[in-house]
Amino acid sequence: MTQQPDQSPAIQLDECPHCDQRVPVGTFCGNCGAHLTDSGGRDRLRHFAAAPSEHVAKTAVISTLFPHLPQRHAHIFREALILGLVVVVILAAVHLYAPALLAAAVLLPVLYLLYLYEVEVYEHEPLLVIAATFVVGAALGVGYTLITGQLFKATFNGTQQGVFLTGVLLPIIFQLLMLVGPLLLIAHRSFDEVLDGLTFGVASALGFTMAAVITGYWHVLTAPLAGTAGISTDEIAGILRAAILAALVNASTTGMICAALWQTRRARTRDRHTSPLRRVPGTLVVAFGAQILLGIVSYYIGSLLLLVAVWVVVAGVLLVWLRLLLHFALLDEGAEGAIGPPAACPECHRLVPTMLFCPACGVARAAGPKQHRQGAAQVTPVGV
Numbered sequence: 001m002t003q004q005p006d007q008s009p010a011i012q013l014d015e016c017p018h019c020d021q022r023v024p025v026g027t028f029c030g031n032c033g034a035h036l037t038d039s040g041g042r043d044r045l046r047h048f049a050a051a052p053s054e055h056v057a058k059t060a061v062i063s064t065l066f067p068h069l070p071q072r073h074a075h076i077f078r079e080a081l082i083l084g085l086v087v088v089v090i091l092a093a094v095h096l097y098a099p100a101l102l103a104a105a106v107l108l109p110v111l112y113l114l115y116l117y118e119v120e121v122y123e124h125e126p127l128l129v130i131a132a133t134f135v136v137g138a139a140l141g142v143g144y145t146l147i148t149g150q151l152f153k154a155t156f157n158g159t160q161q162g163v164f165l166t167g168v169l170l171p172i173i174f175q176l177l178m179l180v181g182p183l184l185l186i187a188h189r190s191f192d193e194v195l196d197g198l199t200f201g202v203a204s205a206l207g208f209t210m211a212a213v214i215t216g217y218w219h220v221l222t223a224p225l226a227g228t229a230g231i232s233t234d235e236i237a238g239i240l241r242a243a244i245l246a247a248l249v250n251a252s253t254t255g256m257i258c259a260a261l262w263q264t265r266r267a268r269t270r271d272r273h274t275s276p277l278r279r280v281p282g283t284l285v286v287a288f289g290a291q292i293l294l295g296i297v298s299y300y301i302g303s304l305l306l307l308v309a310v311w312v313v314v315a316g317v318l319l320v321w322l323r324l325l326l327h328f329a330l331l332d333e334g335a336e337g338a339i340g341p342p343a344a345c346p347e348c349h350r351l352v353p354t355m356l357f358c359p360a361c362g363v364a365r366a367a368g369p370k371q372h373r374q375g376a377a378q379v380t381p382v383g384v
Contacts, residue, residue, distance in 0.1 A: 026359025033357040049330035050367035059316040104243035109206040119369040136181035137204035141211030167296035197262025205254035245311040252318035253287035330364040
């Protein structure tokens with residue numbers, strides 16, 4: 001029997017000016033993710049490694065906290081988030097405070113659980129991931145609120161010790177509590193990527209925040225369905241700040257700490273984009289510093305409008321900081337590249353050689369759903 005010659009076209013290779021490896025010809029280097037036509041490397045900042053259609057310095061909630069979500073589905077979650085916010089505002093406007101609180105508290109957590117289900121990030125061990133992150137975070141959130149809620153407010157509010165306790169000590173405590181669940185999974189061999197750390201951190205923070213808000217505002221949930229009896233304007237503003245903005249802040253700080261820990265713990269970095277500010281010590285300073293800053297500001301600022309504005313600004317800055325950390329972590333993650341068989345990119349759907357990055361759109365392969373990366377065929381080392 002005569003063996004048929006291989007009819008597959010040869011892959012054209014060119015040398016990347018950034019990593020000096022021979023990689024398939026394309027817009028981006030499949031090995032280091034750099035823009036091949038940009039010798040200075042600045043063009044890569046216009047293409048977030050988890051969502052190349054977006055700039056890195058963008059305050060985008062969905063593509064930052066939901067990085068495994070393909071862009072063709074991102075708009076659905078983005079519209080659901082906007083719709084949820086509109087529903088919260090409408091419910092509050094018609095004095096349905098309990099439903100408004102509940103909707104605000106569960107909005108981001110429910111979207112995140114749907115995201116984990118949609119992309120099947122951890123399809124083999126979903127219960128372990130959800131239990132160790134979301135459930136543990138929620139349980140700690142309930143305990144934290146029950147222990148500290150009334151005790152510290154009644155004892156230290158308005159005293160000299162109050163600013164230290166509520167502005168410094170408590171933010172440090174609840175930030176540490178949000179890290180407990182993810183740290184239970186850090187030694188698990190199946191979860192060894194930077195985005196695993198991010199996902200665990202975000203899930204834990206959202207579970208913690210949801211439970212803390214519902215527990216702390218239980219008197220609102222058990223109040224009459226409509227009306228203003230017993231509920232002040234300050235409490236309404238506090239509900240919105242605690243349920244929405246605090247969820248974004250907590251998810252960003254916990255996510256960035258876990259992402260930095262995972263990158264260091266697994267020693268997967270190639271150190272091409274290292275910076276002390278993006279390593280664990282620098283990330284801890286940023287995350288805990290933001291929590292302490294917001295704690296002190298919330299203690300002193302009496303204007304609700306100004307306080308909400310400060311929270312919005314800090315949440316936006318943290319999202320951008322997290323995107324920068326993730327972007328460069330994804331560019332650094334992994335061993336030296338290899339050229340695999342052609343496969344459809346989960347982001348742009350083009351048939352490209354399987355590598356750390358899509359040569360066509362530049363998305364990090366680690367940002368795709370994991371089922372698309374399982375069972376990969378043998379690969380050829382770069383430059384061969």
